[in-house]
Amino acid sequence: MSITYLEAIREAQALALKNSEDVFIYGQDIGLFGGAFKSTKGLYNDYPNRVIDSPISEDAMVGLAVGAAIEGMRPIIEMQFADFSSVGFNQIVNQAATMYWRTSVPCPITIRLPSGGTPGSGPFHSQCMETIYAHYPGTIVMTPSTVEDAYSMLLEAVSIDDPVIFCEHKYLYYHLKAESLPRKALPAQKARILRPGRHATIIAYSAMVHEAVSAAEILSKDGYEIEIVDLRCVKPIDIDTVLGSIARTGRVLAVGESFPWGGVTAEIISQISSEGFNLLDAPPARLNSIDTPIPYHPELWRYHRPTANSIEEKIRKLIKE
Amino acid sequence: MANIANHEEGSESDLSKVVLDTFRWMILARTFEDRISNIYRSGKIFGGVYVGKGQEAFSASMAINLVKGQDVYSPLIRDMAGRSAFGEPLVDAARTYMGSSNGPTKGRDGNVHRGNPREGMPTMISHLGAMISVVSGVLFARRIKGTLNNSVGATTIGDGGTSTGAFHEALNLAAVEKLPLIVSIANNQFAYSTPTSKQFACHDLVDKAVGYGVNGINVDGTDLIDCIQGFQSCIQKARAGEGPQIVVGNLLRLSGHGEHDDAPYISEEIKKSKLGIDCLKKSEKRILDEGWCNQNDIDDMFKNAVNEVNSAIETAESESAPDPYSHDWNAYSSVKFDQ
DSSP: OOOOHHHHHHHHHHHHHHHHHTEEEETOOOOOOOOTTTTTTTTHOOOTTTEEESSSOOHHHHHHHHHHHHTTTEEEEOOOGGGGGGGGGGGGIIIHHHHHHHHHHOOOOEEEEEEEOTOOOOOTTTOHHHHHHHSSSSSSEOOOOOOHHHHHHHHHHHHSOOOEEEEEEHHHHHOOSSSSOOOOOOOTTOOOOEEEOOSEEEEOOOTTHHHHHHHHHHHTTTTTTTEEOHHHHHSSSSSHHHHHHHHHHHHEEOSSOOOHHHHHHHHHHHHHHHHHHGSSSSEEEOOOSSSSSOSHHOOOOHSSOOOOOHHHHHHHHHOOO | OOOOOOTTTOOOHHHHHHHHHHHHHHHHHHHHHHHHHHHHTTTOOOSSSOOTTOOOOHHHHHHHHHHTTTTEEEETTTTTHHHHHTTOOOHHHHHHTTTTTSSSSTTTTTTTOOOBGGTTBOOOOSSSHHHHHHHHHHHHHHHHHTTTTTEEEEEEEEEEGGGSSHHHHHHHHHTTTTOOOOEEEOSSSSTTTEEGGGTTSSSSHHHHHHEEEOEEEEEEEOOHHHHHHHHHHHHHHHHHEEEEEEEEEEEEOOSOOOOOOOOSSOOOOHHHHHOOOOOHHHHHHHHHTSSSHHHHHHHHHHHHHHHHHEEEEEHHSSOOOTTTTSOOOOOOOOOOOOO
16 A cells, blocks of 8 residues: 555545544635545545635635634635635735734634645746745744655644644655555654765755755765755744754755745754854855746756755765865 | 614614613713823824724624624724624723733734634734634634524724725625625725725625625614614624625714824815714714603713723723733744744
C-alpha cells in the first residue's frame, strides 16, 4: 500500500471530521465533486452536512469560518488555489488573526492553501503565500514537505485554537508517496534535521526540501556532506534547531520558492545574523524565485524557481567562501 | 431590553410600551454620545469619536426586536442606541472610549470596536461589510449543530458600505444558504464626505435586495414607529425561515463622520429636508401627541439618562489604564511566542 501527499490530506480531513462534530469543511467544489484536486473526495458522502460547497467568495468564506469559530466550531476552509486567498486577505489578517487579541475569544480555523508552482500553471495558480500570512501577528503558518507531515500537521492544525494557514504544495500532491500514515508525529512547530552533514546547512521548507535533498545528493559525490533542516512550520520558526545545525556546519543557505523581497528566508537570515553570527564561517546566503510574476511556460518556470542545480551552485560558492 | 412579539396584531398599549422602551434607549445613546463628544473636545479621548446622532431610532428599533442570549447582533459605528437596546452595559462603552483596562478590549482597541462575541455581539473591525459574513457564520454553525432554533443574526451597515466586495459576497452567500440574517442599511446620504450619487447608481438601495434574491424594505429612518414596525416585520420573516432581509432606513447623519469633522459638505438644503428631521425630537412629539406619556415622564427619562451616563463615565475614569509592562503581549491563545 502507498499513499500520496494529496491522499494524506484527504485522510487527515476524514479523521478530523470523524473525531469531532465541530469540524466542517467549506470551499468551492469540495462537496459531491470532491474538490478541484480531489482532496475532499468521498467526504461529502460520509458527512453531507459538514462538507459544504461555497460560492466563489473567498472573503465571505473566511468571514463565515470566523463566525462559526465564535460558535465553537473548528472550520477547515479550502481555497481552490492559494493565489485566490488574496480575495479573502482582509478576513484572514484583520478579522481572524486579530480576534483573540481584540476579544479574548479564540479563532480555531484552518485555511488550506494549495500552493506553489507546477509546470504550465502561470502567475495566478502557482503562488506561495506563506510570507504574506506569516507577517501578521496571530497566524500560525505550516508548510509540510512530506506525506507524513501533511497528515499529522493538518490534524494538528485543526486542533490548534488559533488561525492556521496550511500551505500544502501542489507539486507534491501526486509526486510524493509514503507506505503508511504516521501514528506519532513531531510537533508541527519543531523543525526537523532531515539529513545530517558538516560542510553546510540548507534551511528549506515545503517543495524546496526535495530540491535541497537532490542538491545534497549531487554534492555528496564530491565528498560534501550537506545538512538539511526542514522548517515544517514558518510561523513560528524553530530557530533553536536552525542555530544548532549552523553550530555544526558554520555555513548556511536558506531556500524558499516564494518571491525574494523579504519573506521567510530573509527572516531566517536576519535571525541567524543577530542570534548566531559567531557561529558563521561565511556570510549567510539565501535563494528564492526570480523577482517576477510566475511564468507559464515550463522552461521559464523551471528557471524561475530554485532547483537542485541552482541550490548546488549556490552551495559550491558558499563552501569556497 | 424588551421583546415585542406580535405587536402589529396586538393592542395599542403593546405598541406604546415598545415605543417608550426604544425611546429610552435613544435618549441614553444621545446623552452618552453628547457627553463623550464633550470629553473628546477636552482632549481626554484617545482616538476618534463616531456618533449615531439622527440614527438612534433606526438603530435601536432593530436591536429592540432581538433577543439577547438567543440572537446575534453585530453593530457598526453609529449604533450606540442599538448596542444599549441589545444589552451592552453602558460602562463598557465608557471604558472603551476612556481606555480603561477593565473594558472588553482591555485598551487593545477603542471607541466603537467593542463587543462580546460569545454573548452574541461579534466585535466589529473597521473594514466595511466584513461583519456580515461573520454573523452568517454563527448562524451557519448553529444550523450544522442543530442549535439554530428560532434565532436570527443581525448586522448593520451604511450606504457607503454597500459598495464593498465583502457586502456583496456576504449577502449573496447568506441568500444562497437562506440564513435568518437581517442587514440594516442606514442610508444617511454620506459616506464620510461622499454623497450617495458617487456611491451607487441604482434608483434605490433597496433594489439591491432583488438582485440577491432576498426580501427588502424601505423605512423612514426618522420615524420611530415606522422603524420598529419595519424591523419587526422583517425579523419575523427571518425567524419564519424566509431567508435574509434587508431594511433600508432613509435618514441624514446629523453629525460629521467623526467629531473631528464639521461636515461642510452637507448642504443646508438637505439638512432642512425630511431626511434631516431629528428622530429624537420627532419621536418625543409623537409620544406626547399620542398621550403615551407626559412631559414630566420624558423629562425624567432624560434625567435618568444623565445619571446613568455620569455613573458610567465616573467608573471608567476611576479605572486604571493598561500597563504596557505587565500587559500580556500575546496574539495567540494556543502558544506563547518569545517577544
